[in-house]
Amino acid sequence: MPEPGSPAMNHLFLAAEGGGPGTVPLLILIVALVGFGLAYFVVGPGKRSGPKRNADIPLAMRPYHADEELETTGMERAMAWGVALAVFASLFIPLYWLIEPTRINNAVDDFYDADVAAGRAEYQNACASCHGVNLEGGSAPHPSPDVDAPWPAPALDNIVARYADSEIVPDVREFILLTLIHGRPGTPMNAFGVAGGGVYSDNQLEQITTYILSVQTGEIPEAQAFVGRSGEDVFEVSCARCHGPNAEGYVGPQLWNVYERYGWSGEDDESLVQARNAVRQVLQEGRNLPGNAPMPSFALELTDDAIEAVIDHIESFQDLGGPRTAQIGGLPEGDD
Structure with a gap:
C-alpha cells in the first residue's frame, strides 16, 4: 500500500x-x-x-x-x-x-496564509507608519511636546533573532502580543488591544503577530563601535530616550543613584566594582520589570568598549542619598 x-x-x-x-x-x-x-x-x-x-x-x-x-x-x-x-x-x-x-x-x-495576509493589511494600517512598511524600523513623534527629536521605533524583522538568547523574553510571540495589547506607557507605542483600551480584537492582533513572525530575516546590524565618541554620546543615542537626557528617568528609572541601589557605599572599591558589574550585566542582558517596558539587551548593538564608556558616564554623576527604588519619572522635589 x-x-x-x-x-x-x-x-x-x-x-x-x-x-x-x-x-x-x-x-x-x-x-x-x-x-x-x-x-x-x-x-x-x-x-x-x-x-x-x-x-x-x-x-x-x-x-x-x-x-x-x-x-x-x-x-x-x-x-x-x-x-x-x-x-x-x-x-x-x-x-x-x-x-x-x-x-x-x-x-x-x-x-496560516490567510492569517498572514490579514495581518499584513492590519500591520500596514496600525504599525507601518512607525516601524516601517517592511518592518525595517523608523521613528515616531516624541510623546513629550518639549522634545523635537523623533522617538526611534525599532525594526521588527529581526525581533526573533534579537531575543533568541534572552532570559527576559522567553516567548517572543507572547511578548509581541502583550506589547500590542497593552502598549508601552510613556512611549509612542499605544495600546491596540481591547484589554488595554484599544480597538483591535485579539484575533486581529494574533494576525499581526503571525505576519511579523512570518517575515523574519534574522539579520542583526553589527554593533556600533562609537569610535572616537564619548560615553555621554553613547548615552544620548542609546539610553536617553527612556532614562531621560539627564538620567532623571522617563519611561525607564532615574539613574542618579543607581550605584547606590546596587550596593555602592560611596567609599570602598569593592562595592564600587560590584555596582559597576551589576550595571554592565543589565546593559548586556537586559532586565524585565513587571508592569513596565523591558530593558533590552545592548550586547548586539554596542561593542564592549561602548558599554564601558557609557558605564563610565553613568558613574560620573552618581550620588548617595537618593530614593532607594528605581523611581520612574525623576526624583521628587526636594530630593536632588
Whole structure:
C-alpha cells in the first residue's frame, strides 16, 4: 500500500487534489458507496428476487421466521450484510486514513496564509507608519511636546533573532502580543488591544503577530563601535530616550543613584566594582520589570568598549542619598 504523500498516492488522488478541499471526502464516499453497492447486490440482500412473503399482512400480525429459515436464508442474509459493511469499512477507513493528514495540513497552511495576509493589511494600517512598511524600523513623534527629536521605533524583522538568547523574553510571540495589547506607557507605542483600551480584537492582533513572525530575516546590524565618541554620546543615542537626557528617568528609572541601589557605599572599591558589574550585566542582558517596558539587551548593538564608556558616564554623576527604588519619572522635589 502506498505511503501517505508518496508519488503513487499523489497520482491516485491528483484529480481530487485539484478539485478543492471538498473533493477528497466526496471521492472517498463515492468509492466506498460503490464497493458497498457491489457487495449488497452481488452477495448481499440485494440479489434476492421474487415477491415478498406476507406482503399484505400487517407487521404486528405476521408470523416470525421458522427455525429452518433462520438457520439458512436468515443467517445468509446477516452474513451478507456483514460482508457488505466489511467491504465498505475496508475501503473507507484506509482511504480516509491515508488522505486526512494531508488534508488537515493543507487546511492548516491555508489558515496560516490567510492569517498572514490579514495581518499584513492590519500591520500596514496600525504599525507601518512607525516601524516601517517592511518592518525595517523608523521613528515616531516624541510623546513629550518639549522634545523635537523623533522617538526611534525599532525594526521588527529581526525581533526573533534579537531575543533568541534572552532570559527576559522567553516567548517572543507572547511578548509581541502583550506589547500590542497593552502598549508601552510613556512611549509612542499605544495600546491596540481591547484589554488595554484599544480597538483591535485579539484575533486581529494574533494576525499581526503571525505576519511579523512570518517575515523574519534574522539579520542583526553589527554593533556600533562609537569610535572616537564619548560615553555621554553613547548615552544620548542609546539610553536617553527612556532614562531621560539627564538620567532623571522617563519611561525607564532615574539613574542618579543607581550605584547606590546596587550596593555602592560611596567609599570602598569593592562595592564600587560590584555596582559597576551589576550595571554592565543589565546593559548586556537586559532586565524585565513587571508592569513596565523591558530593558533590552545592548550586547548586539554596542561593542564592549561602548558599554564601558557609557558605564563610565553613568558613574560620573552618581550620588548617595537618593530614593532607594528605581523611581520612574525623576526624583521628587526636594530630593536632588
